[in-house]
Amino acid sequence: MPRKWMPIYVGIVLLLVGTLFTAFLLGPLRTYADYVVWGLIALLALGGLALLAYTFLHAELWWYFLPAFLLLSMAAIVYLGVERQVGGRLLAGVLFLGLGMAHLAVFLGDRAQRWWAWISAGSFLVLTLALVVSEGWSGPLLSAFLFVGMSVVFFLLYAFAPSPARRWWMVAFATTLLVVAALTFSLSKEIQTSVARFWPLTLIAAGVAFIVWGLVQVFQRPSPVVPAYSPPSPAAPSPSPADTSVIPVPEVVSEPPAVSPEPAEPSEQAEATTEGP
Numbered sequence: 001m002p003r004k005w006m007p008i009y010v011g012i013v014l015l016l017v018g019t020l021f022t023a024f025l026l027g028p029l030r031t032y033a034d035y036v037v038w039g040l041i042a043l044l045a046l047g048g049l050a051l052l053a054y055t056f057l058h059a060e061l062w063w064y065f066l067p068a069f070l071l072l073s074m075a076a077i078v079y080l081g082v083e084r085q086v087g088g089r090l091l092a093g094v095l096f097l098g099l100g101m102a103h104l105a106v107f108l109g110d111r112a113q114r115w116w117a118w119i120s121a122g123s124f125l126v127l128t129l130a131l132v133v134s135e136g137w138s139g140p141l142l143s144a145f146l147f148v149g150m151s152v153v154f155f156l157l158y159a160f161a162p163s164p165a166r167r168w169w170m171v172a173f174a175t176t177l178l179v180v181a182a183l184t185f186s187l188s189k190e191i192q193t194s195v196a197r198f199w200p201l202t203l204i205a206a207g208v209a210f211i212v213w214g215l216v217q218v219f220q221r222p223s224p225v226v227p228a229y230s231p232p233s234p235a236a237p238s239p240s241p242a243d244t245s246v247i248p249v250p251e252v253v254s255e256p257p258a259v260s261p262e263p264a265e266p267s268e269q270a271e272a273t274t275e276g277p
Contacts, residue, residue: 013047037082044075062114065105073098093131100124112162122153140187147181150174179203 017040024036048071055064076094080086103121106114126149134142154174158167182203 017043037078041075041078044071044078048072048075059109062106062109065102066099069098069102069105089131089135093128096124096128096131100128111160115157115161118157118161119153122156123150126150126153140184144181144185147177147184151177151181 020036020040024033048068051064051068051071055061055068058064073095076098077091080094081091100121100123103117103124107117107121111118126146129149130142130146134145137145151174154170154177158170158174161170
């Protein structure tokens with residue numbers, strides 16, 4: 001899908017939806033309310049599924065997971081809110097669940113490069129769980145639950161992220177959230193029972209376990225490194241006198257320099273001319 005066509009598609013969808021709602025509110029389509037609702041649900045669901053399938057076929061367009069799951073969440077919200085009369089808390093949970101699943105798909109596509117998406121996915125999933133199970137909870141207890149959930153998110157990020165994406169600040173941040181959750185839980189009314197008052201012992205036990213683990217890592221003697229066995233290489237044999245592979249170097253014979261005849265003296269030349277016939 002070319003990016004330049006995207007505003008046109010969005011405009012067509014908004015135009016159709018706006019026309020549908022206008023006709024419904026002004027009266028012509030009010031008698032067909034059920035059909036309108038189911039048509040809207042089908043439109044949102046099919047749009048989300050089509051966009052989701054397109055994203056799976058084109059992995060480089062991973063950001064399309066966000067609108068795809070958002071459309072599916074909207075379809076579920078319309079169905080549950082209109083047909084099933086579900087309350088607002090659960091509808092908000094459905095929306096957060098869709099956003100969490102979108103970011104989870106982004107994270108699973110490339111855990112090494114898109115590890116940050118797990119933080120968003122975990123946050124939305126924790127909010128979804130809090131909306132579902134926190135009916136009637138007190139404020140401190142709900143806060144402690146959220147802090148514990150986010151602490152688990154960061155612990156899981158450190159545990160399942162590839163080694164290039166692991167950072168020690170993930171464990172430090174998760175531990176900080178866990179301590180804040182314990183402090184918040186101390187202020188809740190649920191802590192007044194005799195058994196619940198001993199919950200700080202779990203923090204003491206966790207602290208002792210971390211200290212022992214750290215000391216073992218610090219004082220552990222490294223195992224001796226045994227070099228790998230390699231057979232000795234045989235020495236290269238010296239060439240024998242009869243070895244034909246040795247090319248003899250020819251001797252260079254120096255020749256005596258050529259002597260040029262000396263010119264005759266003038267007296268000798270005169271004698272030669274007088275002895276003539």
